[in-house]
Amino acid sequence: MDRTILHSDANAFYASVEAAINPELKGRAVAVCGAAENRHGIVLAKSELAKRMGVKTGMANWQAKRLCPDLVIVPPHHDIYAKFSRRLHEIYERYTDRVEGYGLDECWLDVTGCPMSPRAIADELRAVVKKELGITVSVGVSFNKVFAKLGSDMKKPDAVTEITRESFKNMVWKLPCSDLLFCGRATTEKLKTFGIFTIGDLAKAPPALIAKRLGKNGEMLQKYANGLDDSPVAKVGEEEEVKSVGHGITCVADLTSIDEANVVFVALTQDIGQKLRYLNLQARGIQVTVRDSDLHFESWQQLLPEPTQCAADLSKAATALLKTRYGWRKTIRALTVSAIHLESVNDPCQLSFFGSDPKLRRVEGALDKIREKFGDGAIKPATLLGDNKLPEEKPAQSPPPGGIQH
Ligand SMILES: [Mg+2]
CATH class of the missing domain: 1.10.150.20 (5' to 3' exonuclease, C-terminal subdomain)
Incomplete structure (x- = not known):
């Protein structure tokens, strides 16, 4: 018997959550930006309206503002996104015990054998998420995970796309x-x-x-x-053990220096740190993968001085590793950084710059060391990113669920 798989993807997740918790943002063009107070910060996520005005992920704040003068720029609230992600899972688990997350805002559900029709379940999910969380999802319905995911991308926001055995050749x-x-x-x-x-x-x-x-x-x-x-689709509680958390990006213009690479690492590790904190894991090692302008891969690993889940530690280590290992015979087309050798943390640190907890001081210390080494700009993603090194919205290649195997 064919399976019935749903893939539910929250639309413009960060920006939608911001609007859900702050009704003043509803119906406005919103961009979630690193270093929101600084015109050199970069856009991490944008609302549907901002997207229609041409605002893109990776763009400098000032560029986004120029394209869209009414743009509201807000800083990211990663802990709140993680909370919304858990609440999404709770909703999905009312329908099936086979719920497998993919990133914070995407999930597969295996609803094979449910008495409701697949489309009825998908429509109900959309309605329930909207009512309870105030955000929208797009749902793909198909007979396997790959086409379900493709379906959730085909119509957005707040839509359902069904891809069947009969229709996939025409649709896909x-x-x-x-x-x-x-x-x-x-x-x-x-x-x-x-x-x-x-x-x-x-x-x-x-x-x-x-x-x-x-x-x-x-x-x-x-x-x-x-x-x-x-x-x-993995069963709840039986998801494959996460072996690594990685994030990669393909640059629109090749990277030509360690300073440019550092800026990309700073941006990529924000998401990795967030995901590690969400999973309650810390990394004992780091891996950097480079694809050069000839599309050749090179990859290196290194242990970290101490286990961490802090973005600043990871980007610092990634930059240092690339600096010692990459010869720059070719410019860099794509960069991936992964936190590896993961272990669980019993007492996760909340990344904050103002706390008095020793762990938080260590975070500050790490940032200070980066500043010493690379100058103030090292922790402001857009300062070095400039106008022409805009990363693509799509990751170079997402690691499979469960991470990259080593
Ligand atoms: Mg999404």
Whole structure:
């Protein structure tokens, strides 16, 4: 029997949560920005309205403001996003015990065998989330996880898209390969070089060619394109142990110096620190992966002086690691940083700059050391990011749920 999988994705999650907790923001163009008080901060997330005005993730605050003069800039509230994420899970768990999170704002649900029709469940989920949390979700409904996720991206906000065995060739095959889960920019570019542009092209390509040119990853993507994905939705409490928490980005313009790379690390590690705190984990090591302008990969790992879940420690270590190991024979197209060798923390530190707790002082200490080493700009993402190094909205390649295996 075919499974019924839903993928629910909260629309413009950070900005929507900000509007849900502060009704004055409702219906306005909102951007959640690092260093919100500083015109050189960068946009971390934006509302639907801000997006329509051209505001993009990674843009400097001043650029966003120029595009959208009425833009309301607010600082991020990661703890509140984590709370909303838990409440979303609680709602999903009323329908099934198979609920698997993917990031803070996305979830798969396996509702196979539920008496309600899949679309009715999806519509009810939308309504319940809107009523109880004041935010909207887009839901994809399909017979596997990959197409359910694709469906949740096809119509937003506050919508349902169903992809069936009968309809997937019509609905999915015309889309670009990059819409497929785990088809990052390098893979997309490589596929283009041998004439594969759409998911349909990939589905119908000679398997031997794909295997030869793209290896295991290519074979997996070709299966996905043909609707062959039987990976299960994890049971609540039985999600795969997280082995790493990583975040990557492909830069619109290549990075040419360690200072530019540092700015990207500072931005990427914000999300990693947040996720570690959410999962109650700390990292004992760090991994940096570089894809250069020739699309070659290089990757290095290092243990950290002490376990941490603080973004500043991670970005500092990532920058130091890249500085000692990368030769800059080529400029850098994409960067990924991962927190590895994870262990649980019994007493998670809340990242704050003003506390008196020794852990918090240590955070401040780490930031001070970065300032000493790289100058004040090192902790203000946009200062070095400048106008032309805007990261793409899409991660270079998201690690699979459960993290990258080592
Ligand atoms: Mg989302």
